[in-house]
Amino acid sequence: MSTRFRLGAIGLAALALLAASCTSGGTGTALKSDARPAAAAPVRQGGSIVIGAEQEPDCTDWIASCATSIWGTWIMDIPTIPRVFEPRKVDGTWGLAATNVMASEPEVAAGPPQKVTYRINPAAVWSDGEPITSEDFAYTALAIRDGKDVLNRTGYSHVTKIDTPDPKTAVFTFDASYANWKGLFSDSSGLLPSHLLKGKDRSALMKDGYTWSGGPWKIESWTKGVSVVLVPNANYWGDKPKLDKVTFQFTADTAAAFQAFKTGQLDALYPTPQLDSIDQIKSGLPNASSIIDPESGNLEAIWFNNAKAPFDSVTFRQAVSHAIDRKAVVTRLYGALGVNEPAQSAHTPLVGRYGGTDFAQYIPDLAKVDSLMRGDGWAKGSDGIWAKAGNRATFSVSTMTGNKRRELTEQILQEQMRAAGFEVKIDNTSATDLFASKLPKGDFQMGLWTLVDTFPQPSLEASFSSSAVPTEDNGYSGLNMSRIDLPGLDKVLDTAASSLDEARRVDVSRQADKLLADSAALLPLDVIPNILLWNNKIGGPLAIDPARGPFWNLAQWGLAS
Amino acid sequence: MFAYLARRLLYSVPVVLIASFLLFWAVRIAFDPLAKLRGGRDPGALARAAERLGLDQSIPVQYWHWLTRFVTGDWGVSSRTAGPVHGLILPALGTTLQLIVWGVLVAAVIALAVGVYSAVRQYSAGDLAFTGLSYLGVAMPPFWLGLILIQILAAWPQELLGLTDPPLYFVGLHSPDGGGPLDYARHLVLPVLTLTVGLVASWSRFTRATMLDALTSEYVRTARAKGVPKRRIVTRHALRTALGPFVSVTAVDAGLLFGGLVVTEQIFAIQGMGRLFLDSLLAGDVFVLVPWTLVIAVVVIVFNLLADLAYAVLDPRVRLR
Numbered sequence: 001m002s003t004r005f006r007l008g009a010i011g012l013a014a015l016a017l018l019a020a021s022c023t024s025g026g027t028g029t030a031l032k033s034d035a036r037p038a039a040a041a042p043v044r045q046g047g048s049i050v051i052g053a054e055q056e057p058d059c060t061d062w063i064a065s066c067a068t069s070i071w072g073t074w075i076m077d078i079p080t081i082p083r084v085f086e087p088r089k090v091d092g093t094w095g096l097a098a099t100n101v102m103a104s105e106p107e108v109a110a111g112p113p114q115k116v117t118y119r120i121n122p123a124a125v126w127s128d129g130e131p132i133t134s135e136d137f138a139y140t141a142l143a144i145r146d147g148k149d150v151l152n153r154t155g156y157s158h159v160t161k162i163d164t165p166d167p168k169t170a171v172f173t174f175d176a177s178y179a180n181w182k183g184l185f186s187d188s189s190g191l192l193p194s195h196l197l198k199g200k201d202r203s204a205l206m207k208d209g210y211t212w213s214g215g216p217w218k219i220e221s222w223t224k225g226v227s228v229v230l231v232p233n234a235n236y237w238g239d240k241p242k243l244d245k246v247t248f249q250f251t252a253d254t255a256a257a258f259q260a261f262k263t264g265q266l267d268a269l270y271p272t273p274q275l276d277s278i279d280q281i282k283s284g285l286p287n288a289s290s291i292i293d294p295e296s297g298n299l300e301a302i303w304f305n306n307a308k309a310p311f312d313s314v315t316f317r318q319a320v321s322h323a324i325d326r327k328a329v330v331t332r333l334y335g336a337l338g339v340n341e342p343a344q345s346a347h348t349p350l351v352g353r354y355g356g357t358d359f360a361q362y363i364p365d366l367a368k369v370d371s372l373m374r375g376d377g378w379a380k381g382s383d384g385i386w387a388k389a390g391n392r393a394t395f396s397v398s399t400m401t402g403n404k405r406r407e408l409t410e411q412i413l414q415e416q417m418r419a420a421g422f423e424v425k426i427d428n429t430s431a432t433d434l435f436a437s438k439l440p441k442g443d444f445q446m447g448l449w450t451l452v453d454t455f456p457q458p459s460l461e462a463s464f465s466s467s468a469v470p471t472e473d474n475g476y477s478g479l480n481m482s483r484i485d486l487p488g489l490d491k492v493l494d495t496a497a498s499s500l501d502e503a504r505r506v507d508v509s510r511q512a513d514k515l516l517a518d519s520a521a522l523l524p525l526d527v528i529p530n531i532l533l534w535n536n537k538i539g540g541p542l543a544i545d546p547a548r549g550p551f552w553n554l555a556q557w558g559l560a561s
Numbered sequence: 562m563f564a565y566l567a568r569r570l571l572y573s574v575p576v577v578l579i580a581s582f583l584l585f586w587a588v589r590i591a592f593d594p595l596a597k598l599r600g601g602r603d604p605g606a607l608a609r610a611a612e613r614l615g616l617d618q619s620i621p622v623q624y625w626h627w628l629t630r631f632v633t634g635d636w637g638v639s640s641r642t643a644g645p646v647h648g649l650i651l652p653a654l655g656t657t658l659q660l661i662v663w664g665v666l667v668a669a670v671i672a673l674a675v676g677v678y679s680a681v682r683q684y685s686a687g688d689l690a691f692t693g694l695s696y697l698g699v700a701m702p703p704f705w706l707g708l709i710l711i712q713i714l715a716a717w718p719q720e721l722l723g724l725t726d727p728p729l730y731f732v733g734l735h736s737p738d739g740g741g742p743l744d745y746a747r748h749l750v751l752p753v754l755t756l757t758v759g760l761v762a763s764w765s766r767f768t769r770a771t772m773l774d775a776l777t778s779e780y781v782r783t784a785r786a787k788g789v790p791k792r793r794i795v796t797r798h799a800l801r802t803a804l805g806p807f808v809s810v811t812a813v814d815a816g817l818l819f820g821g822l823v824v825t826e827q828i829f830a831i832q833g834m835g836r837l838f839l840d841s842l843l844a845g846d847v848f849v850l851v852p853w854t855l856v857i858a859v860v861v862i863v864f865n866l867l868a869d870l871a872y873a874v875l876d877p878r879v880r881l882r
Contacts, residue, residue: 050737052732056840058639058641058642058643058844059642059643059644061643064643065610065643066640066641066642066643148609148613149609149610149613149643203643207642207643207644208644224649224652224832225652225653225656225831225832225833225836225837226733226734226735226830226832227733227737229737247737249732249733249737249830250733250830250832251732251830252827252830252836253827253828253829253830255708255828256707256708256711256731256732256828256829256830257732259708259711259712259715259716259731260731260732262716263715263716263719263726263727264719264725264726264727265726265727265730265731265732266732431843436592436593436845437593475607475608477607
C-alpha cells in the first residue's frame, strides 16, 4: 500500500491525490513498457547539476502529517534515510529486496505470533560515524506507533513487542498475521537515528531539514521556496555519489520549467504529464534525452459513487462502462508518448502481478448498452437519452478545475456517452473542495482521479474495503470514496492483507480484481506514464523507479565523461 | 500632520480587527486545515491534529486565541509545514518587497517619461503609438507576458548567439551557487519587466492625463505668457503638479501589488507573498492565510497613508489635518 501521497505530481492540486493515494495489486498486462533503455553514459567524478522540482515539500519530518509531498520523498527522504527493503525489478516484475542496511534478508516466522528478525549490516553507519543499530529500529517503530501527529501507523500498530538482543539484531512481534510487513521501515518511513532523536523534539529537529544522513547523500541546505542542495555523505558505507552537489530548484510553472531546461538553467526535469508538457516533449528538446515509462504506480480511473443513484445499480454501471471507448481516450491523451492501451485492473502496474485483466470485458458496445438498459427497465426518449419512471439517465462527472488533461477526458467521455444515450454534465470544483469535502461526503456521482502506489506491495483493502468508506462516524476518514461494498469482497481483501503465502496473496488479490470488475465498481482508464528528461551532459544509469521516483539512483548519476 | 497620522492609524485598528475576524471566519468555513489527513488510514490522526491546532473549539474562540497570540508576536504554526507562520510570511514579504521596489522604480521612471512625452506631444505619432502600446500592456495577462519575455529575451538570444547560458535567468532570484549583484540583476530583469509592463501602461496614461490638465491650467498659461521656456514649464510647473497624484497612485498600486504577484512569482519560481498565498490556499492552511491577509491589509493601509503624505509634500495646496 502506498502511504506517501503524491501531491501535485499528477494533477496540480495539492489534495488531488490525497484521496488517490493507495491501492494494491495490479495486472501489468494492460500496458507494455515503452520506456527506452536507461541511459548509461560513462561519467566522471565531481561536478554539480541542477534539477527542476515541480513541488516543494512542506516539511522533512517524514513520519509527521506535514510530510505528505511525494517530491519531499524523492529529493530528500530517499537519498538520506536508510530503508530495509527497496523495490527491485526482476524478470519484468517489481518486487522487494533487502538493502545494504541489512546483513541478510529479514527472517519472518509465521507464528502465531508472527515475528520478524532484522539483522543489521555491521558496516552500516550514520553520517556521524555512529552505527545503525537495533535501537534505531525500536525508536522508529515506537515513534510511529505511539507518537503524536503521525501520518500513517499502518503496520506499526500491529507490533506488540520489540526485542533488541544485540545492537545489530531487532526482533518484532505482531499481534496478528500481517502480510505487508516488508513495508515497515521501507514504505512510508525508513529508519531514524535514535542516538540523535530519542528523548528530543523530533519534529523541531527534522521538519526544516536535518544534517545527518544514513544514505548516500546529505542535505546541505534547504532554502524555502528556492532550492534543496544535496552533497555526498562521506561516511556512507555503500557506493558513494559521483557528483559533488545536486541542487533541486523549485520550479512550479511547467512552461517556464521547460524553457529553463531548454536554456540549460535546469539539467533535468520530471514533469507532470499534462498536455502541454507532452506537446513540448513531442516537439523536441535540444541536446536532451528522455525516458517515458508507462509502468508507473499511477492509475487514473472513472470512479462511480456506488451508494448513490444512478450508480448504485450494477447494471447501470456496466452499461456506462460499455458506453466508453477507453482506448480512444488513452490514445488521445498519451498516444504521442506511445501509450495507447487502457488499464484493465484496479491495480497499478507497480503491483501488477497481483491483478488480472478482468476489466477488459468492458469494450465499447452500444448493443450491449441497449440490452443492459432495456433489461433494467430503461427506454430511450425522443431526445435519445435513456429514461425510466420519469428519471432521465443524466448524471455528473467531477474532477478538479484547471487540470486540462482531465477536463479534456471529461469532454471525450461526455461525447461518447451522449452517443450511447447518457447525458453527462461536468461538475468540476477546486481540488480542496473535491478531495476534502465532496468525495469524503459522497457528494458526487461519477469522478475522475488517480490512484497512486508508491510501494510494490498490494493492499486493496485500503481503497476498496467497506471499512474504508468515509463516514461521519469515522470523521470522513478512509479512501473508499466510491463507497464500494460488494458481497464477499471484504473477506477476500482481509485474506490478501493477512496472507503471508505469496501465491495465495496473488490469487486472492486477483479474486478481488474480478469482483470489482464484474460489478463495474469502478472503471480503470489509463496508467499515467512517468517522464524523465535530462540534459545530455548528465550520464550514468538513468531510469525511473515507479516507487522511489527518478532520483533513486542519484548517486550513480554524474557528468558525462 | 502628526495628529493626522495618529488619527489615521487609530482608525485603521478597528478596520483591521473587523477585517481579520471576517477573514478568519470565512477562511475557516471555506477551508479544511485537516484536508490532507482525511482519507488517511489513521482516523485518530484527525482528532489529534484537531486538538493540537485548536480546531476542536468554536470559531470565535479560535479567533480570540489566534488574535491574542498574533499581537504578542506569536503568529501560530502552519498546518502545512508545521513551522512558525512568521517564518513563512516575513521572508516572503522581503522577497516580494524586492520585486515591488524594483518594479515600481522602473515603472515609475518609464511611465513618467512616456506620460510627459505623450502629453507634451499630444496626438503625435509617438503619442498614438504609446497609447496603442499602453492598451496592449494593460491587456496582456502576466502568465503569457512572462513566458513571451522569457522566449524573446532569454531563449532566442541564447539560441541565436550560441551562448551556453541565457543572457537573463528566470528561475528564482539568484543562482543555486549564490552569485553576486550581476547574477541577481540577471534574475531580476524578467520578473520585474513582467510586473512593470502593466504598471507602465496604466501609469503612463494617468501621467498623460494629469499632465494635460496641468499644461492647460491657468498658471501654466500665465507662465507661458511671461515667456518661461517650454522645457521649464513642463519640468518645473506642470510635472510638479502632476507628480502629486502620480505618487499617490503609485503608492496605492504598490500596496495592492503585494497581494497580486501570484502569477509572476509562480512563473519565475520566486517564493514571495503571491506564491505563499497560492501554496497556502491549495493546502487550506488557514493559519497562514489569515495572517497573510492581515499583513497585506496593513501594507495597503501603510501605503495609502504614504500616498497621502507624499501628496501633501509634493502639492503645497494640500494640508493634512
